[in-house]
Structures are given as structure tokens and as C-alpha cells.
Amino acid sequence: MxxxxxxxxxxxxxxxxxxxxxxxxxxxxxxxxxxxxxxxxxxxxxxxxxxxxxxxxxxxxxxxxxxxxxxxxxxxxxxxxxxxxxxxxxxxxxxxxxxxxxxxxxxxxxxxxxxxxxxxxxxxxxxxxxxxxxxxxxxxxxxxxxxxxxxxxxxxxxxxxxxxxMRQSEEELAVVRYSAETGDAMAEAMLEAARPGVSEAEIYAAGMAAAFRRGLAAPGMLLSSGPGFVSWGPPAWSYRPQAPRAVEEGDVVMAEVFCRFGMKETQHQVAIAVGEPHPEIETGAKVARASYEAGLAAARPGTTFGDLVEAMQGPLRDAGAWNVHPLVHTLNPMGPVGGFGAGLRRLPEAARYGRLFDLPTMGGQLPLMPGMTFAFEPNAVIGDRLTNLGGTVVIGEDGPIELNPFTARLLRSEG
Missing domain, CATH: 3.40.350.10 (Creatinase/prolidase N-terminal domain)
Structure with a gap:
């Protein structure tokens, strides 16, 4: 290695x-x-x-x-x-x-x-x-x-x-690639672990162990499981005293994996279907994949970040979907970020909360340049079910460089 x-x-x-x-x-x-x-x-x-x-x-x-x-x-x-x-x-x-x-x-x-x-x-x-x-x-x-x-x-x-x-040197890009390879190793370990009866904690541990074996001392993860949900964040058992949920047949396990090596970060959107998921999950995966592909088509030198966000929002608008978290943001450093959260007000429970507002796109004027790194994390809520996929993308001289095509699709466990 x-x-x-x-x-x-x-x-x-x-x-x-x-x-x-x-x-x-x-x-x-x-x-x-x-x-x-x-x-x-x-x-x-x-x-x-x-x-x-x-x-x-x-x-x-x-x-x-x-x-x-x-x-x-x-x-x-x-x-x-x-x-x-x-x-x-x-x-x-x-x-x-x-x-x-x-x-x-x-x-x-x-x-x-x-x-x-x-x-x-x-x-x-x-x-x-x-x-x-x-x-x-x-x-x-x-x-x-x-x-x-x-x-x-x-x-x-x-x-x-x-x-x-923002524009990474060749030495920095080598570090980014190593981090991205580690993210794939984490996703593969999580896919192997995701079976009915296995707890979220065991899936989390499988991913973390893969990172530690490759010398990453500071990985992190957001993770949820269930037949469908609209939440996004760290597992509740990581901050609230309660038992980790056990995965069931027909669930999806969705995670955002953060790899940081040499102070360079890559991000990986892991979506695992355990058995046959709800049809809205399948639809959401298609919408998210279309958003990912629209982003790749726009991710070229000279395009602005705002144009990139707009391109990735198109498939969601066409499907009547909304995104819980950003569709895309910069990495190394984090900064410009796509807007998110507008659809939360659609939920009937939202009326009980105080002030709600969605985060607008920030940094839309930034021109894309070779060497920039981005977290492509298209996510789509169909009905009451979120689907999330994607990975790290580098802006190349002639177009985008996908570092994590493995997680840019709905992964399937045999269940």
C-alpha cells in the first residue's frame, strides 16, 4: 500500500x-x-x-x-x-x-x-x-x-x-485520491455488513474499521436506516442514550462517509438497499442519479458554481422532489454550498415548529477551475423517503474526474 x-x-x-x-x-x-x-x-x-x-x-x-x-x-x-x-x-x-x-x-x-x-x-x-x-x-x-x-x-x-x-497541487491530489479510495473501502465494508438483524452500530463499525486499517485516524459518518425517512445526520445513538436500530428486510441504509487524510477531505454518499426497497426509494435513486449526471455534464472549467447547482437541481424540479442537504459543495476547503431544505415545509409536522427557512446557495459566482474538489451528494425526497448517493469529483482540464463512481448508485445487499 x-x-x-x-x-x-x-x-x-x-x-x-x-x-x-x-x-x-x-x-x-x-x-x-x-x-x-x-x-x-x-x-x-x-x-x-x-x-x-x-x-x-x-x-x-x-x-x-x-x-x-x-x-x-x-x-x-x-x-x-x-x-x-x-x-x-x-x-x-x-x-x-x-x-x-x-x-x-x-x-x-x-x-x-x-x-x-x-x-x-x-x-x-x-x-x-x-x-x-x-x-x-x-x-x-x-x-x-x-x-x-x-x-x-x-x-x-x-x-x-x-x-x-482551492486548486489542489499534484501532491495534494494524490492525498485526495488516497482518501477517496479509502471511502470506497468503507462503503464496500458497510455493504458487506448490511444484513437483516445487523445493527446500525455494526455497519458503522465495519466502515470505520476499513478506514483505520488504511491509516485514516479521523473518519466520520452520518447514518440512518429504515424503510424510509427524511432525516439526515449522525445516528441518534451517537448523541442520545439509546440502542442502535436493527436493520430489517426492505430497509435502506444511508450514510455520508467523511474521510480525512493529510487534512484533505473526501465525502462519500452510501445508499444500501437491504432486499427490495419501497418503490419511492427506487424512484429517488433514479432522480438522484440524474442529478449526479447533470452535475458531471456541467462540471467543467469556466462554469460557475451557481450554474453547477442549477444543473443538479433540474432533475429534482422535474420530479417534484426536494433535497434535504446540499446537492453539491466545495471541498478542501469547504465554502460554496448549494441550497437545501426548502421542501421541509411540505411536511405536516413542520407547521408546529418556529422559524423555518431553507439555506440558499452560497458562492454561486465562483468559477470552476482545474484542481478544485467537490462533494457531489445528490439527494431526492420522493413522498416521505430520501435517497442519497454520490462521491468526490475533481475538476479536470477537460472535464470532471469521478473518484467514487462506486457510491454514485444505489447499492444492493442480498438481504
Whole structure:
């Protein structure tokens, strides 16, 4: 099994991106705030993008100097020492790592470079959809930074960062492909496990075990089962004390598998029919497949993201269906996302809830470019039954590159 890794050339390319952002935004420093480690879905980790290290740091670029990494404790330092002893190629030297992930640490770095009155770009002051509709920077931390450096002009530069890193390098695409292959292995293991009498937890475990065997330490999964449903999310037994449901003949098992390897993510929409599913599931699978194919036809350089979403919505409109979650969104990083949820108001129970609104398409003006990665996750509700399928797609020079055709169809267990 060949495992892709990153080279120092990839490090230099990314550091050049940071300096390019600084020049384009007219700032003399760049602060990259990283969300704490062990985050599940869609981590906000520009720190790891620039360090290739354990997530959860603040990284500071000052003028032309190499970056400084501010860690939250001595634990990342111990990991760095151990990696050095193993002979691993590290991006940040020990001299540029400090246990100082706080306002005073940030201020210290900027003062050392005489930037107390400079313009400074910040990653963490912009929204980061879909999970961070509001900026992720902690109020306590940032208010202290402002108090420490009252004459610095801080500027959000998240959009510049997002646009600069969306096109993956060849080294990054190799990592993405490995993650995508792992997603297929997870789906195959789940298909093998899905039988009447088997619990959702056993199917979940089969998928996770396949990922762990391939060296993915941070997979995740949404999962539901039953003869039909309109819900979408993690299994209820993962957050509520209750027994996992046992699969029955005629059920469908539907999951969204998240693979993250080397901080690059792929997503895989797993739909498994256990025996003969309800006819509405079969119809939904055809509609979702038509949406997938419409997306492939539109996923070419020069098309806008909004055009891509519109193309994938067409088969749903024609069928009178609606989508519970996005039909498509960007990956690496997550950002532009297709609208979803409008059909929820069709359900009779919806009238009992307070304010309901659907999420509109965000980032529709983004032009598609080679090297971009997308989660194609067409889903269609027919009647009261959701069908979901799809996988990760790369925008190629001449058209789309399907990394997961295996999950772009309704899978069938013998039951």
C-alpha cells in the first residue's frame, strides 16, 4: 500500500501562497488561527495547512520571515521532538515553535518584527460555511489581542485564502485520491455488513474499521436506516442514550462517509438497499442519479458554481422532489454550498415548529477551475423517503474526474 506524503516543495508552495495573500491584501503579517484538534466535520485548520503539523495552533507570518507556530501546550512540542527522532521531514524548525497560543504570544511575535502599527491579515475573522456561519475566532482571545495591539489594523482575509488554496497541487491530489479510495473501502465494508438483524452500530463499525486499517485516524459518518425517512445526520445513538436500530428486510441504509487524510477531505454518499426497497426509494435513486449526471455534464472549467447547482437541481424540479442537504459543495476547503431544505415545509409536522427557512446557495459566482474538489451528494425526497448517493469529483482540464463512481448508485445487499 503506497502512502502519499508532502514534500518541502509543497511547503514552499503553501508559504508562497501566504505571502501572496499578504501582498494582494496590502498587509505586512498574516495570522492563521486554527480550530482545536479532534474536530469532527469541516475543521477550520489553516494552521495545519501551513505547518503540516498537529492542528490547533496559531501561525504567524511576518514580512519575509519564516512563520512562527504558537501551540496550546507542550504536547505538540513533544510530538515534534518524537517526529524528529523518527527522521520525519518537518516543516517548522524547533526555534520557530512556542507554547504561546494566546494574545500575549501573538503580540510578542508582531512586536519582535516591529509591526505594532502595521496592517495585519487574519484567518479566523470571516465566516467559514457550512458549520461556521459566524467567524470562528474566540471573543476572549481576540478582544485581548486588540487590547494588546491597539494601533494594529487587522483585516479579515479569509476569502483570499479560500480562493488561493482551492486548486489542489499534484501532491495534494494524490492525498485526495488516497482518501477517496479509502471511502470506497468503507462503503464496500458497510455493504458487506448490511444484513437483516445487523445493527446500525455494526455497519458503522465495519466502515470505520476499513478506514483505520488504511491509516485514516479521523473518519466520520452520518447514518440512518429504515424503510424510509427524511432525516439526515449522525445516528441518534451517537448523541442520545439509546440502542442502535436493527436493520430489517426492505430497509435502506444511508450514510455520508467523511474521510480525512493529510487534512484533505473526501465525502462519500452510501445508499444500501437491504432486499427490495419501497418503490419511492427506487424512484429517488433514479432522480438522484440524474442529478449526479447533470452535475458531471456541467462540471467543467469556466462554469460557475451557481450554474453547477442549477444543473443538479433540474432533475429534482422535474420530479417534484426536494433535497434535504446540499446537492453539491466545495471541498478542501469547504465554502460554496448549494441550497437545501426548502421542501421541509411540505411536511405536516413542520407547521408546529418556529422559524423555518431553507439555506440558499452560497458562492454561486465562483468559477470552476482545474484542481478544485467537490462533494457531489445528490439527494431526492420522493413522498416521505430520501435517497442519497454520490462521491468526490475533481475538476479536470477537460472535464470532471469521478473518484467514487462506486457510491454514485444505489447499492444492493442480498438481504
Amino acid at each position: 503506497s502512502i502519499p506524503t508532502y514534500s518541502l516543495a509543497e511547503r514552499d508552495r503553501r508559504w508562497a501562497i501566504a505571502r501572496g495573500i499578504m501582498e494582494a491584501e496590502g498587509v505586512q503579517a498574516l495570522i492563521a488561527y486554527g480550530e482545536h484538534e479532534c474536530v469532527d466535520l469541516a475543521p477550520f485548520a489553516p494552521d495545519a495547512y501551513f505547518t503540516n503539523d498537529r492542528p490547533g495552533a496559531i501561525v504567524v507570518f511576518c514580512r519575509d520571515a519564516d512563520p512562527v507556530e504558537l501551540t496550546w501546550s507542550t504536547l505538540p512540542v513533544a510530538d515534534h521532538i518524537q517526529a524528529s527522532r523518527r527522521g520525519e521531514e518537518l516543516w517548522i524548525p524547533p526555534e520557530r515553535i512556542r507554547v504561546a497560543r494566546h494574545a500575549a504570544g501573538v503580540a510578542e511575535v508582531l512586536r519582535e518584527h516591529r509591526l505594532e502599527t502595521a496592517a495585519v491579515g487574519v484567518l479566523g475573522l470571516d465566516p467559514y460555511p457550512p458549520f461556521h456561519i459566524n467567524p470562528i475566532m474566540p471573543y476572549g482571545l481576540w478582544s485581548q489581542v486588540l487590547a494588546e495591539l491597539p494601533e494594529v489594523s487587522f483585516k479579515p482575509v479569509g476569502l483570499s485564502y479560500l480562493l488561493a488554496i
